[in-house]
Each structure stands twice: as structure tokens, then as C-alpha cells.
Amino acid sequence: MAPDATRARSPVRGKPALKPLPRPGRVTINDVADAAGLSKGTVSRALNGYSDIAAGTQLRVKRLADRLGYRPLAQAQAIRTGRVRALALILNTGNADMHRPFLADFLDGISRAASDENWTLTVATADGLQDETATMARLIDERKADGFILPRALWRDPRVELCLEREVPFILYGRTRDTEGCAWFDIAGEAAIEAAVTRLAEAGHKDIGFLNGSREYTFAHLRYAAFTDATAACGFTPNPAWIREGVTDEASGAELGAEILAEQGGPSAVVCALDVAAIGLYDAARRAGRRIGHDLAVISYDGLPQGAALTPPLTTYSVDNRLAGKSLASLLIRRVRGEPVEDLRELAQATLIARVSDLAPATGGATERSALTQKQTQKRSLGGL
């Protein structure tokens, strides 16, 4: 073996095998202080807007720091302040199904809102709830993040309990059973479900079915209530046999959808609480010989891009995931900065993407029906999407 001159000459003794890596050339707060002819404490306070620094000095220091390209080292600040200017998001791959389509938009929304405030986003993945809380605990212990974005709020959410107990800021995407102490952002899926029912009722439908998500999630509770409320408001009570809950993916959507269609004189319309349920329902309808948009009306919720590619194109309420990410990030940052949770709750609306799957008439013979839908279909497919 060739003698390693640098190592042999090195006076260090017990160092483990890791390069030193003293990154050079950074401009520190001391450099700014020297250049300004002030002490580093004064510079720090000036930069952070303390009121006991003269306004003129403050401005001068800020300009100087800017000109010198000074950027405070996040971790150096963190050690004293306890804040790293980082948000954490944990993706649960156990039920990643839903993540896929809008993940990029969602991340983009978060990341941009964070960047605007000079914060960053750290993401981790976990497999199952237990793994998820464990991962959160690790991030908390190492102070790798100042707060958490908790997507897909559960009816009873252990992640919330963890955050509450450890007193670490968080924000829910969705609501939970008891929102005491919680900041949250959500899309009013329940309003969309009500609108869907009303829309179908106005078209004459009375026999409306409902494919709901899993009660594990809060949204399923809200949307179920919205469905029964809306039908009641429209003056009829839904047939319980046409209601199925617990859809989690396309397969279960197809299965439960088939059950509804197999019921005695199935519904003339079905409201789906999730697009994957609708996609499954398309499959079930094909098998059952029902033609969506012709003798079965379908309105769904989520706005997955795939909906446009279905035949017939799916009418659905679309959620803006980029906006959701953006809102969640801003709210969480405000939370970390100390604003009370009561001020940090926002509800946004879904927007209808009217395509053609909901255009089946409530009654009438096959000939009349096809003539009618034909016309509507043409009109819609121009405006839709």
C-alpha cells in the first residue's frame, strides 16, 4: 500500500473515516459585522428587526448584508431559536393510491409557499400509521422540522394526538372528528356532494345511489351526511340499498358499484364521493350492461385527470391541489410563528367540471333518451374540460 502522506502527517488521532469538509468562502455574520464596523450581535438584531436598533443602522446593515450575499445558516439559527424553517410532509405509501395523480401539484404548492418565506420542505415516506408516527417522532426529536402537514385527515387521528402531546405545530389537510386545538385546511367536499344531488334532482332523478369512501377518513362522514341532507332537502329519502361505503380504490369501487347496480331496480343515478369509485363503477356498469351517460347518470368528486379520458368523460367536482398545498404551507408557517389555531382554518370550494357522464335522463324510453342525450352530449363535450 502506498504511504498516504497527508494522513501520515496529520496530527489528528482518533478521527473516524470521514472527510473533514470545511466548506470555505462563506460570508458569515462576522464578515457583515466587520464590514459594517458593528458588533455581530448588533448586526443580528438589525437583521431581525429589533426595535432597539436605529432605523438608519438597520437599513444600512440590511443593504450591506444583501450586497455581500450574506445568508444566515439555517442550522446555526436553529440551535438557538429552535426553528429550522422547515415543514415536514409524510407520505403514507400504505394507501398511496390517491397520492399519485396530484402529488406533483400538491408538492409544488407547498414548496412554493415555503420558498416564498425562505422555508423548505422535508418529505419522508412511511408504510402504515405506526410507521408514520414513528417517523414523525424521529423528525421531532432531531428537530428536522418545525411543523407537520398531515394529509388525509382521519376521523380519529393518532398523528394529531402525537403533535398535541409533543406540542409541535401541525396542520390538517381535511378535518378530524374533534378539531379542538387543530389548524386545518379543507375543500368542502360536502358542499360538492350536495350540489351533485341537487343537480341530479333538478334533472328529474329521484333514484339516486351513493358510493362513499372509507369511514376511516373524516371526509366520508361529512359526505355521507351531505348526501342524506341533500336528498332530504330535495324531498325524497334515498334507498339504503343503493348506498355503499368503504371504497378505497378502483377495485373496491367496481365491487361495491356492482352491488348497487345488482339491487332490485337499481338507481338511475349514482353520486360518487371519489373519482376512483366512479372509475370502478364504470367497470361495473359495463359488466351489468348499463350505459353511463345514457341510462345511468354519474357525478363524482376529485377531478382526477383520468376522468377526462373515460368513456363517457366523467362529470366531477375538481379540487385544486396546488392551491391546497399552498394554503396548507402558509397556514402552517403562521402557526409555527405563533398564531392561534382558531385563526388558521380555511375551507375552499371544489369546482364543477361538467362533462357528460351525468346526462342520462331520469325516466323515459330508450329512443327518447338517446335523442336527448345525443344533443346534450355534443354541446357539453365542447365546453367541458
Add this chain to the structure above:
Amino acid sequence: MAPDATRARSPVRGKPALKPLPRPGRVTINDVADAAGLSKGTVSRALNGYSDIAAGTQLRVKRLADRLGYRPLAQAQAIRTGRVRALALILNTGNADMHRPFLADFLDGISRAASDENWTLTVATADGLQDETATMARLIDERKADGFILPRALWRDPRVELCLEREVPFILYGRTRDTEGCAWFDIAGEAAIEAAVTRLAEAGHKDIGFLNGSREYTFAHLRYAAFTDATAACGFTPNPAWIREGVTDEASGAELGAEILAEQGGPSAVVCALDVAAIGLYDAARRAGRRIGHDLAVISYDGLPQGAALTPPLTTYSVDNRLAGKSLASLLIRRVRGEPVEDLRELAQATLIARVSDLAPATGGATERSALTQKQTQKRSLGGL
């Protein structure tokens, strides 16, 4: 306004409006040192495996720290060592098209490999290359990450230049024109293209077209070379009129695919360098009255899940994005730890998902052709996917 007793009594003067937040109850290295009856320096060296600490002491300290639940504060270490144990990934939403389907798997791979070493992943998004390098610069300046994962390697990549110049570790997903000084991981797309050509040639095809990606990316160069090499090896030269490059999404795939099909006596088979190109080609073929799998063979590359839902199901070479993420993360961590780039280059293989889009015969009349493909189609669709 109610008098705020705590604020009035507070002796602090120039504090800006930000809660103090002195997170309590953490067990620090001092606690461990006290409990062990050692100095904190000794504990630190014991924990980090310095050789000048007695083996027995080392073990004792490690066990004690573990029992006490001690976790070193990442940023406190970072301030001295210069390492935060964090990887950075920047998603470019400018051309995010391709990201969507496998993003979740990719992130999961990275995140898990990072977690295994107690590292974390910070992600940011950018719109366009300029924004991307600017974001990287910010992360570097603030030392928010120790290294970068650079997805979608460009033929000439400014991100690489930035990293090289600033001497910050990075790893490419894909190769670049000149890999001097670069660590990289890649899937051998070129091998897949060669295999695709060979497969078609063995089935009798000689009139093979090629839909390539944009030359902006290195993979397009490699796959183009692979295509010409493979055809030459099979003993024929491809018709240049049947080759189109620059596909970036489904729309451009459809457009360029249509051009190929419109050529004088179009090809009997087309190799696509990306699945989105194939998806566009499906559209173009339908318009042109060609039936994929019957009078046009198609083999593609990427393994997007959508391929299975196409009619006919797409034969494609699938890349394991979770594995890619995992490999990239591990390699980058090793890089940060000081291993030379020459040791940090890995090439993995894509795996064929044989479905039915490639089963169109090279020659023969319509009757013979349909009888033949019918049989093969049945056999395949059982085994495929």
C-alpha cells in the same frame, strides 16, 4: 384592550413579534455525560466511534445514550461538521409531465434509503432550469442539504456545472455528455431499445420506425444510437423517414407518430423511447386507421401503469423507480461521506412487460394476420403484466 401582564413584566426590550418557543425536556449530550460520569467531549467521541476511547467505555456510553433516548440535534452537529444529513431533490414542474406516475415510488425509494442512514430528504420545486439552479444555490448557501439528486440528466447540464463549481456532492439520475467528476445511476434504456429492435426483427419486422425523446436529454442520444446499432446488427438500415425525435408528451407523440404513419408505406412496427410517445402513437394510429397489435407492432419503454389500460395493452420495458430512488440516495450518501465518484456509478436494467401491442405480424394478408394474432393475444394476455 386588556393589559398584558406577562408582556408588561417582561424585561426584554427589542424583541420582534415572535414567540420564544424554548422546547423543553429534550435529552442533550450533557445529560448523557452527567449520567455516565464523563465529559461531554468524551461522550461525543464515544458516540462517533473515535478510536481513542476505550472499547468498554464506548459500549457503555452507546447503551446509556440509547436507554436515555438521546438523539443528537442534527443542526447542532451540522454547525461544526458542515453536514446536516439531508439530501435534496428538486422537481422541475416546467416539464413535470413525466414525473407524475412514478413520483410517489421514486420518493419512497429515496426516503427509505435515507431513513435507513438517519438522513432526511428535502424537496423543492422549480419552474424551468434557471429557477432550478437558483433554488439549488439557495439550498447550498443555507446549507439545507449535503448533496443533490439531479433527476432527468441533460445532455449539457447546468446543474452539474453548478455543483462542480461549488464543490457540492451530487448524483445524476441518468448520464450526461461528459461524466467526468459525476456520480450517476441510470437504467440501461439503450439495452432495452436494442432488445426491442431484436425482438421485432426476430418476429420478421424489417420496416421499423422509431419515436425518440428530446435530444435535450442524454437518454435520447443513447437510445438513438442503440436503435441504429441494433438495426444494423440485425442486417438492415432503418428508413430515416420513419424516425422522429423530440417527443415530450402525449400530444407531441401523437403529432410525430402521425407523421411517421403518413409516410410512404409506413413502417410495420414502431419502437418508442418513452411510453407517452406510445400513448400518442395509439391516438395517431386510430386516426390513421391502423390497428396496433394487428397491423402495427409497438414496443415502448418506461412501464407506465397506464400502458396496461390501453387497448391493446402496451408491451413496454419497465423501470423500477423505487429501486432507482433507493440506489440514488445510497450512492449520494456515500458520495457525501467522501467516496470517489469513480466508485459511484451504477447501471440497472429495465424489465420487459410483454403485453400484446407488439404482436402484429411483419407481413401477410389480413385474414392470415388476424387468425395468427388472435391466438397469440390470448396466450399473452394471461401471462402479461
Add this chain to the structure above:
DNA sequence: CTCCTTGCCGAAACCGGTTTCGGTGTCGAT
């Protein structure tokens, strides 16, 4: 028995910031 290693650990400096505390200088009021 001395001297020189070697093994092992404590003390203290250090990293780059933030925050506390006290000390000037100025000014108006007494």
C-alpha cells in the same frame, strides 16, 4: 529506577448564529 510510549480521558476552543445585560451619550425636566 528512569524515560518514553501509549491508552484514555478532561478541559476548553470552536462553529455561526441569537439573546441578555449593561454601559455609554443625548436630551428634557427640575
Add this chain to the structure above:
DNA sequence: ATCGACACCGAAACCGGTTTCGGCAAGGAG
């Protein structure tokens, strides 16, 4: 002229680790 009150800033402690350096004790060589 004296005495606060106030505005403004410097000095130093501090955060939680890592790393350097020196010192003590044990052991082997001379």
C-alpha cells in the same frame, strides 16, 4: 448643574454539539 429617561450599541453568555490539545497513569524498554 443634576438627574432620570431613553435611544443605541458592545460585550459576553448561550445553544448543543464536535474537535483540538494537553495531561495523567500504566506499561515496556533501556
